[in-house]
Amino acid sequence: MIEIKIGNIITYQNKQYQIVNILPPDNLIIKDTKGNLKTIRISEIDDILQSTEIPPDIDHIDEKLYQEAKRRYEIIKPVLEGKIVSKKDKEKLAKQHNINITTLYDWINKYKTTNTILSLIPQYNQRGGKGKSRLPKEIEIIVDTLIKERYLSRQKISISKLHKEINAILQSQNLKPIAYNTLRNRINQLDERKTFKIREGNTAYNNKIRPAGKNFEAQYPLHIVQIDHTQLDIQIVDETYRKPIGRPYITVAIDIFSRMIYGIYLSLDAPSFYSVGQTLYLGFSPKDKYLKELDINSEWEIYGVPNTIHLDNAQEFRGEQLRKVCEIFGINIDFRPKGSPNYGGHIERFMKTLNLELNSLEGTTFSNPQKRRDYNSEKKAIFTLKELEKYIVKWIVDYYHNKPHEGLQGKTPKERFFEGIMGTDNNLPTPLRILSPKELELARISLLPYEERTIQRTGVSLFGINYYDECLIPFMKPTPQNKQKEKYIFRYDPKDISRIYFYHPELNEYVEIPYKNLHNPKISLWELKIAKEYLKSKKIKNYNETKLFETILELRKLEEESANKTKLHRRRKENKKVSKPLSKEIKKKEKNEFSFKNEDIEIFEIDFKSNKKDKK
DSSP states (O other), rough: EEOHHHHHHHHTEEEEEEEEEEETEEEEEEEEEEEEEEEGGGSSSOOOOTTTSSOOOGSSHHHHHHHHHHHHHHHHHHHHSSSOSHHHHHHHHHHHHOOHHHHHHHHHHHHHHHGGGGGGGOOOOTTTTSSSSSSSSHHHHHHHHIIIIIIITOOOOOOOHHHHHHHHHHHHHOOOOOOOOHHHHHHTTHHHHHHHHHHOOOHHHHHHHHHOOOSSOOTTTTTEEEEEEEEBBBBBEEEETEEEEOOOOOEEEETTTOEEEEEEEEESSSSOHHHHHHHHHHSOOOSHHHHHHHHSSOOEEEEEEEESSOOOSOOOOOOOHHHHHHHTTTTTTOOOOOOOOGGHHHHHHHHHHHHHTTTTTTTBBOHHHHTTOOOHHHHHHHOOOOHHHHHHHHIEEEEEEEEOOOTTTTTHHHHHHHHHHOOSSSSSOOOOOOOOHHHHHOOOOOSEEEEEEEOBTTBBEEEEEEEEOGGGGGGGOOOOTOOOOOEEEEEEETTTTEEEEEEEETTTTEEEBSSSSSOOOOOOOEEEEEHHHHHHHOOOOOHHHHHHHHHHHHHHHHHHHHHHHHHHHHHHHHHHHHTHHHHHHHEEEEEEEEGGTTTTTTOOEEETTTOEEEEE
């Protein structure tokens, strides 16, 4: 992780430079050792991370080693935060935790190299097995079971009592007793927050461990990012027939300090881990490429790693995968306490503002049923999902970010954000933490869904499609009798399943596994599901991969033909309209005029051809 702060050293084109100044939105002034100045974009900084320092897959890290890395981080945290500065205090800290002062400095230097917990994972495999469990397997099972069933319970028994109980069982089975220190070290590696919550209960956890946050205000940019979902008050149409297909959901992340929008994700699917992951990934990333894909010639300056993300208690926020990604990049997770609506006020106000903006568009369902009256939302719908996404993003970056905000003492979100980054007479500048290219790729893949599959001689099968690469050959070993074949994790991106991602244990990195048949077209998971539903409707059950792709291509052809017919039909319809008497057109306009009249809404319009905006 790279910290953007005046005075810090960064690497650019394999040379070291010092940051002299930060120029919003995405530029740095840097100088080399001779004092020569350059202006570069933040995204041009070299990837300074070494692949040997950061395991590229969060799901293949040993849990015990991961907990040990977290323990080390908690020890050095006061030094990293500047609470412990002097050599004498550092020596006292090392003595307090019974470690050598050189070990403390080693941990600090390792963490500063990457700014992630991953750098603190013990490299026991490089030190002759030190730190690995020396207990026989049968003893290991008894110890782990008793810790889980007796220590991690509301009975709250002591380590001393647990030690006696374990040894009593071991002796009854003629097994060697374990030392007290062995058990204590194992318990010290447990997640302290989880242990406290299990042993003390939710009430004590909420009162003592969970952050209080009365006013829930952030102190600097990306201090707290709030994430939530809502269903938008607008009907959208499909791209082929321009027929209504429902109301989309939006996932939004907002920076509490500045009220700038950190990331979004639109979908017709209900909120899920994938929508949360896509929103976070967009927040981590520079957004130039994303804006270019939407054909928006504007700036969306906010990106980087937040200190804390604030979430409600929905299931998609509670997964182990999200928790681990956040821990690795040093992001705290703060869940909204039940019955505390003030915690979600900022993002809920934005959602309301956004839906009010959509009330001015064709196809709106209106937030208030009384305003809808007899307005036919489905009949009036004109936006596809992509067109709506473009409208919302342009409204955010060109209008919302530049409009004075009452909660920011009249400043715009953009002004407030850069004020926090650059500093004021009363406040110091805020360093930005941004992910290097390798870390960004790690985040992208880690936030994707996955399936577990065995590897056969023909490769791996996922969604009824075969994937193959020569790197899979070492894992095609025959399985001994009475043993199940080992399963491996394969990640995939629903938007493009022409390739999947396999974590190679020997290479310590993800490898892209393409279709076995490279002639198959690139498709999305949603397109595949439609093809399967189509085959089911035709009562075709026993189909193979070839038939599946033939069906997809057939449906694409039908869509293309249908789209052309629809365009022809629309042109003929428009030609007929021209021949109508002008008076009828005027009457029709007057009849529908009430549907879009709302004095409380500032209408924001976009010309999708010219990218110009117009406020009325």
